[in-house]
Amino acid sequence: MQQVQAIVARRQGEPVELVTINVPDPGPGEAVVAVQACGVCHTDLHYREGGINDEFPFLLGHEAAGVVEAVGPDVTSVAPGDFVVLNWRAVCGQCRACERGEPQYCFATHNATQRMTLADGPDAGAELSPALGIGAFAEKTLVAAGQCTKVDPAARPAAVGLLGCGVMAGLGAAINTGGVTRGKSVAVIGCGGVGVAAIAGSALAGAHTIIAVDIDAKKLEKAKALGATHTVDSSQTDPVAAIQELTGGFGADVVIEAVGRPETYRQAFYARDLAGTVVLVGVPTPDMTIPDIPLIDVFGRGGSLKSSWYGDCLPSRDFPMLVDLYRQGRLDLDAFVTEEIALRDVEAAFAKMHDGNVLRSVVVL
Numbered sequence: 001m002q003q004v005q006a007i008v009a010r011r012q013g014e015p016v017e018l019v020t021i022n023v024p025d026p027g028p029g030e031a032v033v034a035v036q037a038c039g040v041c042h043t044d045l046h047y048r049e050g051g052i053n054d055e056f057p058f059l060l061g062h063e064a065a066g067v068v069e070a071v072g073p074d075v076t077s078v079a080p081g082d083f084v085v086l087n088w089r090a091v092c093g094q095c096r097a098c099e100r101g102e103p104q105y106c107f108a109t110h111n112a113t114q115r116m117t118l119a120d121g122p123d124a125g126a127e128l129s130p131a132l133g134i135g136a137f138a139e140k141t142l143v144a145a146g147q148c149t150k151v152d153p154a155a156r157p158a159a160v161g162l163l164g165c166g167v168m169a170g171l172g173a174a175i176n177t178g179g180v181t182r183g184k185s186v187a188v189i190g191c192g193g194v195g196v197a198a199i200a201g202s203a204l205a206g207a208h209t210i211i212a213v214d215i216d217a218k219k220l221e222k223a224k225a226l227g228a229t230h231t232v233d234s235s236q237t238d239p240v241a242a243i244q245e246l247t248g249g250f251g252a253d254v255v256i257e258a259v260g261r262p263e264t265y266r267q268a269f270y271a272r273d274l275a276g277t278v279v280l281v282g283v284p285t286p287d288m289t290i291p292d293i294p295l296i297d298v299f300g301r302g303g304s305l306k307s308s309w310y311g312d313c314l315p316s317r318d319f320p321m322l323v324d325l326y327r328q329g330r331l332d333l334d335a336f337v338t339e340e341i342a343l344r345d346v347e348a349a350f351a352k353m354h355d356g357n358v359l360r361s362v363v364v365l
């Protein structure tokens with residue numbers, strides 16, 4: 001067991017705190033990772049606000065890269081010294097999805113068995129709930145060995161750590177879920193970290209027309225820099241009509257919704273061409289319902305309506321490949337890192353999420 005500094009959300013809605021936590025030595029199937037970088041994702045804020053569940057205290061942070069420090073006695077997939085990106089899809093190999101050869105949908109993913117705990121204060125010894133089973137706003141964290149994906153150690157941790165969540169979700173929404181290929185037309189509604197990654201993924205896949213839609217003009221600039229061929233400010237223009245106009249009057253082959261709201265889902269639904277695909281990667285809240293869409297429109301327009309969890313990624317397949325593309329200069333992951341900050345700045349980074357200038361603040365240790 002060792003003690004390290006970490007960012008914890010103790011109670012719902014209260015500012016996060018920098019505290020000392022206990023990290024157990026790795027047991028069977030586990031690894032301790034010295035974290036080098038961890039991005040600040042909206043989901044961390046959702047945890048703090050009690051929007052995910054009420055299993056406080058949470059150890060936040062989950063978009064991370066670092067170096068394996070120690071592994072449990074039976075672990076062979078990684079070794080001390082390996083540079084890894086942490087994932088929240090350590091596949092089991094045995095569930096019905098894994099057995100039919102679709103581990104990207106694994107229904108029984110692994111996390112560490114032992115729990116990290118609070119070291120000080122009145123609640124010393126309380127078990128921490130790590131965000132998405134990772135908890136990487138910490139100098140060191142305990143994870144399942146399968147959550148460690150080895151990648152090229154020459155890569156910049158702050159950039160490639162982002163593949164651990166939001167950027168992978170966006171890239172994969174386009175490439176894996178949406179099936180974007182050379183020559184297709186794509187529209188992306190919502191150009192935060194996830195939407196811009198969907199744009200970068202569409203460009204990487206060779207899409208012909210890539211339309212970025214947002215209500216914030218600053219976000220559209222970033223989208224352009226990462227591959228959007230056209231932009232639509234939907235606070236000024238009807239996005240459905242604009243997307244149709246930019247695609248010969250028809251609509252886009254693939255429309256990716258990266259906001260997670262009924263009104264933008266409706267726009268995505270009507271902005272796609274006949275037989276097109278809608279991908280929902282934005283996460284709605286439990287109270288939201290799909291607005292009035294006539295069933296005949298669902299039937300009559302054909303195509304498919306899909307949802308994308310973590311970009312339908314398989315970390316062992318996708319992370320090393322995307323890091324290689326980054327190292328070759330074909331995928332600009334650096335563009336997602338708006339600022340590098342310290343652990344103690346996480347609360348301030350939450351406040352900056354809404355000002356439109358930040359794609360990702362990344363804690364660097």
Ligand SMILES: NC(=O)c1ccc[n+]([C@@H]2O[C@H](COP(=O)([O-])OP(=O)(O)OC[C@H]3O[C@@H](n4cnc5c(N)ncnc54)[C@H](O)[C@@H]3O)[C@@H](O)[C@H]2O)c1
Nearest residue numbers: 169190191192193194214215216260281282283308309310
């Ligand atoms: N499916 C997954 O596995 C997965 C993983 C990570 C994040 N997400 C989700 O993806 C969504 C986007 O995440 P993010 O980090 O990019 O968030 P973000 O807040 O950085 O970006 C959201 C963007 O949507 C824009 N927007 C808001 N309302 C809009 C509207 N009505 N029309 C058009 N644009 C609008 C905002 O201006 C902003 O640019 C969130 O719902 C997040 O929870 C999903």
Ligand SMILES: [Zn+2]
Nearest residue numbers: 092095098106
């Ligand atoms: Zn499985």
Ligand SMILES: [Zn+2]
Nearest residue numbers: 041043165166
């Ligand atoms: Zn995330």
